[in-house]
Amino acid sequence: MPDRPAAVAALPAAPGVYRFRDAAGRVVYLGRATDLRSRVGSYWGDLRDRPHLRRMVPQVVDVEALTCASVHEATWLERNLLERSKPRWNRVRGGLEVPTWIALVEGAGTAELRVLHSPDDAPGAAVFGPYLGGGQSRLAVAGLDRVLALSYAGARRGGFDQDMARLRGVADGDLPARVERAGAVLSREPAAVAAALDALTRRRQEAAGACAFEVAARIQAELEAVAWVTAEQRVTAPHAPGTTTAPRTLSRTGPAPGPLATGPRVVHLHGYAGGVLVSFEVRDGRLDRWHQEAADEVRAATRVAATPEAWRTFTREAAELAARLRDAR
Structure with a gap:
């Protein structure tokens, strides 16, 4: 070796x-x-x-x-x-995980979360993502439904649904607030994400305390999946930081927008530290090119200055790590 x-x-x-x-x-x-x-x-x-x-x-x-x-x-x-x-x-070009999206679909007095294989599969709905891993997305939807009970908060409820609503703590008129909470979690709002993860953690502990270990294991998987879809993720997005291209996320309140608005399809990013220039390319919202080379500070300064502010931390940290690895050789 x-x-x-x-x-x-x-x-x-x-x-x-x-x-x-x-x-x-x-x-x-x-x-x-x-x-x-x-x-x-x-x-x-x-x-x-x-x-x-x-x-x-x-x-x-x-x-x-x-x-x-x-x-x-x-x-x-x-x-x-x-x-x-x-x-x-x-061995594989690309990856094995399947890209998915999660739609928040509202009807007349109803709402549900639905996993999609295309962001265009739920016209008129709010669509979040993309996420990698269909299994993770489905588990996340199950976990959010466990704590938000959207399926039992609608206006059209039979006797069984009414009983389940009482058990889940759902009151009449709760649906709009629960829809808002679901959207906040999927929008990665920190307080909403923390509340959802805390609720799932309590459910898991209750199940384990009742010796329902299979249920506890299932809730643990859901908890990890919610953490997966709500974790920070910048390198693939319908509206990448620093671009002016309109997102393909569909509106919750209006019809789906038309094609992407005009704007730069390609954004170049640069970071510099210790004599190393690290460069990236974001194409149609996907960061898919990474290059690094030795460079002097004067040459790098113009490129770094042109990097969108939203990417400056990412590119600076990349350059600092590149310089550290070079010095460790």
Whole structure:
């Protein structure tokens, strides 16, 4: 087994994406991690059950990485980068998870959350996303229905629904407020997200306290899924930060808008630190290109100044990590 690159020890214990380069400077592999330092370091451990990686690792001479705001963001970023360019040792272009959206569909005295495979599948509804993983989205919808009880808060309720509404603490006229709470959670409003996660945590503890361990396990899965869909995720969005393109999110109160409004389809982002310029490209709301190179501060200053303010923290942190990894070689 070859020696582990010294840069591995300089990686943060944070979610992100990483890539390996060979002696010729070519990217040979790109992956994602919940913990960058642990995941990247594992390649220089026991790989007996992964023969293709055993052949790759001796070629690795350099490590590059980006930290992400959440594992969900790292998953999207890996997918975007692999769809744009697949390195030699990656087996799949893109990713295995299915992109989905969640619609908040309202009718005459009714409301429901619905998982979609296209944002256009629920005209007139408020559509949130995209999210990676159909299973995660369905579990999130189940968890939100568990704590918000939208299906029992409507005006058209039979006897069984009325009994369930009482058990769930739903009062007459509750529907608008519960719809508002659902929209706030899916819009990632911090207080609403925290309240939903806290409610699910209490339900899980109650189930465990009653020895209903299968129910508790199911609620734990729902809790993790709600955390997944509400985690910060900037690299794939219908309206990426720093662009002027209109979102494709459908209006809750009016008809679906027409095509995307005019605006830059491609946005270039740059960060600079310690002699390293890191550059990205956001195309139609998807960050899918990542490049870094040595550069002097004068040359980098103009590019960094043109980077939209909403991306400045992301690009600065990327450049600082790139400089740290370079210095650790």
